[in-house]
Amino acid sequence: FIVDINVDNLSENQAVKDAAALLRKNETVAFPTETVYGLGGNALSGEAIARIFKAKGRPADNPLIAHVADKEDIYRYTEDVNEKAEQLIDAFWPGPLTLIFPHNGSLSEAVTAGLPTVAIRMPGHPLALALIRKAGVPVAAPSANTSGRPSPTSAAHVRVDLDGKIAAVVDGGATGVGLESTVVDCSGDIPVILRPGGITKEQLEEVIGPVEVDPALAAETAAPRSPGMKYTHYAPNAALTVVEGSDRFFQEQIDEAARSGRRVGILVPEEKAGRYTGAAEQVVCGSSHDLRTVARDLYAGLRAFDLSGRSDVIFAAAVPETDIGQAVMNRLRKAAGNRIVSEK
Ligand code: TXA
């Protein structure tokens, strides 16, 4: 399906109606959100959720986010929304923020993978909101990629991974943020960031004061509280290494790999385009002057290496870990399976 998101009345759009009807029949439908494309299924139906896990090849212990189209809908699924959570909802919904609450058991158990908590988010994309409203059910939606691959930021990415495995794709063009939502656990007194994403730590703290960061995001040894964070993720086929350091250091990495006969791909911001020699392939990813553009282009950039097949190894330039840079570096580290070389 293709939907022009500029049409006036999305809820009367035939493609939205058809997609909503599929969701009500417990089929899986991929759709755009402001972060990445999601693979949606009726969150009240174990059958629908089983289809999502099967299509993605997702480990069964990794719970899904339930998407709602109205803030008030969360009270159907949880009785425990504290004041800080309410402030975050007021400030950032609809938007790229997922909140974790103790649940009341009314969603399919497969959504929460048996945990006592549920992840809920109200997405900020008009097409996503129209589809969820029309379906009339909460929509569980992980990113619409094959498990382990970079998340899809276009309908074409979804098709590469899931064509033939899902009922439909609603094509609303490229997504905006480009990285997944920030996941914040609101089940305790002090909110904890479990996954950095579209809303930054600084933005959260402006609204509710200090928030914690799951220690597992920094140290590899601690067990992550967000089950999804323990899996290798976002990885292109060629082995990726994150490079922290000067231009000269970056060039040395290229030269060394090229000397050993490997075809080298590089992922660099536009300011560095054309600056290095000896790479078989260069993919440009946003501008270092605006890290939001790096976030927006990151997954398409990683997927570009798979499409061309021209690189055996990839070197990606690190970005500063400020604002959305935290989320960018989190995804790069995961895509690299923590292979990082640092000049210092
Ligand atoms: O931007 C997004 O969040 C996208 C769009 C489609 O909304 N969705 C997304 O879903 O990224 P997914 O399934 O790829 O990532 C959900 C993350 C996983 O890391 C999962 O482990 C975590 O949220 N999660 C879900 N329920 C949880 C829970 N009850 N406790 C802790 N973590 C949870």
Ligand code: MG
């Ligand atoms: Mg995902």
